[in-house]
Amino acid sequence: MxxxxxxxxxxxxxxxxxxxxxxxxxxxxxxxxxxxxxxxxxxxxxxxxxxxxxxxxxxxxxxxxxxxxxxxxxxxxxxxxxxxxxxxxxxxxxxxxxxxxxxxxxxxxxxxxxxxxxxxxxxxxxxxxxxxxxxxxxxxxxxxxxxxxxxxxxxxxxxxxxxxxxxxxxxxxxxxxxxxxxxxxxxxxxxxxxxxxxxxRFRPDIVGILLLAVSMGAVVAPLVFGREQGWPAWALASIAAGTAGLVLFVRYELRLGARGGQPVLEIDALRPRGVKSGLLACCILNFAFAGVLFPLTLHVQNGLGYTPLQAGLMFIPYPVGFAAVSLTWTRLPKRFHRPLPVAGLLVFALALAALAVVVAGGWPIAVVSALLLLAGAGMAAGFSTLVEQTAATVGPRYAAALSALVSTGTLLASVVSVVVVGGVYLATAENDPSRSALGLSRSLWVDAGLLMLGFLLAYRTWRLSTRVSAETAPSGDAAEQVEAVAAPGNAPPGEVDVEPATGPVEESSAPTGARSAPR
Structure with missing residues (x-):
């Protein structure tokens, strides 16, 4: 660039x-x-x-x-x-x-x-x-x-x-x-x-594109439409076939990459330590987010009689908490950046567990709003930092692959969450609005439990990234050289300094300063 x-x-x-x-x-x-x-x-x-x-x-x-x-x-x-x-x-x-x-x-x-x-x-x-x-x-x-x-x-x-x-x-x-x-x-x-x-020369991976498209369609279509159809046999068979197709896709992409081809998804982006666990934790965070939003929206409209506008406004504390952390976490001392996702997932889980207890016994709006604010802050501390750490680990070389993995993973997590967590709510309250609070409480317990798994994955990501950092950290004169390069105005060719000015930016296909992902 x-x-x-x-x-x-x-x-x-x-x-x-x-x-x-x-x-x-x-x-x-x-x-x-x-x-x-x-x-x-x-x-x-x-x-x-x-x-x-x-x-x-x-x-x-x-x-x-x-x-x-x-x-x-x-x-x-x-x-x-x-x-x-x-x-x-x-x-x-x-x-x-x-x-x-x-x-x-x-x-x-x-x-x-x-x-x-x-x-x-x-x-x-x-x-x-x-x-x-x-x-x-x-x-x-x-x-x-x-x-x-x-x-x-x-x-x-x-x-x-x-x-x-x-x-x-x-x-x-x-x-x-x-x-x-x-x-x-x-x-x-x-x-x-x-x-x-x-x-x-661009050589499109036609086989990979078709295999992935068919497999993803076979998985997502029944997840989207299956519940309305009463989960017929074709839906379950389609999910099974699509899952098998995705396994074949991964194997094909690995072989194509080994032969020097251009796979549609560079699986090597997952090889650096901490990337797989970090992405899984991101997916769990999005699963939990959708698992809060969907049943909570149904509860306040069906159980409490809110209008759509009132339901949307009721949820405002969550994005406020998320925005507050997303916009400020980079100002923390750098020693806190890596463990921040661990704390975030734990806070998110505890906030949802507390919310599950509270809503089962009533709807104290001040307490609910405070817990939604805390949940949003916890998700931001987990999600924003995990995406940044994963991006820094894989580097610009795998930018397209990481973007695909984040977009696809978070989307699938949200779709599955609506099916699973939404199913828990609907199984409890679909035919009896008086059980809406119980259905919401059960849904939130599912989210909180899964977030504890995300907490463990975030902890693993932290430990692995700390180990990689310790193994690759320069010392002595080398460290001084790195600090000099990192100073404002001294970024390597192809990398961007912290303070941008005005006017267009130019890009080449392979930035000279791009770092390849550690193996």
Whole structure:
């Protein structure tokens, strides 16, 4: 990557703003639409099955194509794929907003998911390339906040948008709001996002792409639609076949990489110590988050009689706690950074356990709000720091692979959580609203228990990363040289200093200062 003064980037703040706004738009979209489902059903006279396609078709297409989108970004250019994805996402949002029939809306939602899968993986990849050091930690903290809180913020925004009924647009405003935002990003992105020059001839992994797409579809489709169908035999068979297909995919990708090919997912990104446990802990955090949001939303609407807007506003303490930690943890002394995820997962688990006890006996709003605030802070301390530590471990070389793994893992965790934890709630309270509090309490206990497993994984990640750091730490003159290079204005060619200025950033396919992942 060409830089100014051998390490001072130009326009990095604007790069981050463009990326995060795009991530917000994609992350919030599904939860905004979820709030609008009742009005969509009434207006278009849709069946329950079609409504499920409108809501979940986006998730299905995104899950099937996100890994391919991440790989294509690394091969043909992150800016190019980001622009294609953003253009398609904006256009399909417009199509959703003016859809005259339910069938048109379903098709537009599928297109939204496909183009979102091209756009979203480029966000973390470009952050990995443009930022280093403490600037990267801050950027990833903001990225993690957007990724984790988009769903909750979408529920609040969805309630406001649908209730406002601007110019009589009703549910259509939930989609049309993306259009002006997308157009503004399309105007700014070509100027500020880094370009890309492939270092070798692009050879698409067609077999890997098809095997992954079919396998992911076979797993995700029954998870999304199975409960509404009463978990028929085909759903369970599809999950089993898809899981077997994913195992075959991993084996094929490993063999292809060993032969010098270009696998769609570089499995080697998982080899550095602490990466696998760190990513699993991230997935558990997202599982728990979805496992709080889904049954809690059902409880306050079905059990307590809240409106969608009131339900969204009730959840505000959670994103406030998350944002407070995400925006400040990088200011802590560095010796606290590595153990912070361990503390975060423990706090998150204890907050949910306390909430499970409290809601079983009533709804003291002040106590519930305080525990939601604490839960959000705990999740931020775990998720933001784990993503940053994992990104630092794998380095820019595997930026595309890490982006694919984070996007896919967190998405699957959320989908599985809605099925499992949501199933616990619905099994208790679906036919008896008076048992809603009990159903929510049981769901929260499931989340808290799984978070304790995440706590152990985060502890393992901490110990492994500490060991790697001790083994690779320079000493004596070498340490002084490293400190000199790390000083502001002395970043190696291809790496970005902490303080960005203004103007466009340029990118090459292999930054000279990129560090390969430790083996």
């Amino acid at each position: 060409a830089t100014e003064d051998e390490g001072r980037p130009r326009g990095a703040r604007l790069v981050l703003l463009i990326l995060l706004v795009a991530q917000v738009m994609a992350t919030m979209d599904n939860s905004i639409v979820a709030v609008a489902t009742k009005t969509i059903k009434d207006d278009l006279q849709t069946s329950g099955a079609v409504l499920q396609l409108i809501l979940s078709g986006y998730t299905l297409m995104f899950a099937v194509l996100v890994v391919t989108g991440a790989r294509l970004g690394g091969d043909v250019g992150h800016r190019r794929l980001f622009m294609i994805g953003l253009t398609g996402f904006t256009a399909s949002s417009l199509l959703c907003g003016i859809a005259p029939t339910a069938g048109t809306l379903v098709a537009a939602r599928l297109l939204q998911g496909a183009f979102g899968a091209m756009m979203v993986p480029q966000v973390l990849s470009v952050i990995q390339i443009v930022f280093t050091g403490s600037a990267r930690a801050r950027a990833i903290g903001l990225y993690s906040m957007v990724l984790a809180l988009g769903v909750a913020a979408g529920q609040i925004a969805g309630g406001v948008i649908v209730s406002a009924d601007v110019l009589g647009s009703g549910w259509r405003a939930a989609f049309l709001v993306n259009v002006p935002i997308g157009l503004a990003l399309l105007a700014a992105a070509p100027r500020y996002l880094p370009g890309h020059t492939p270092s070798s």
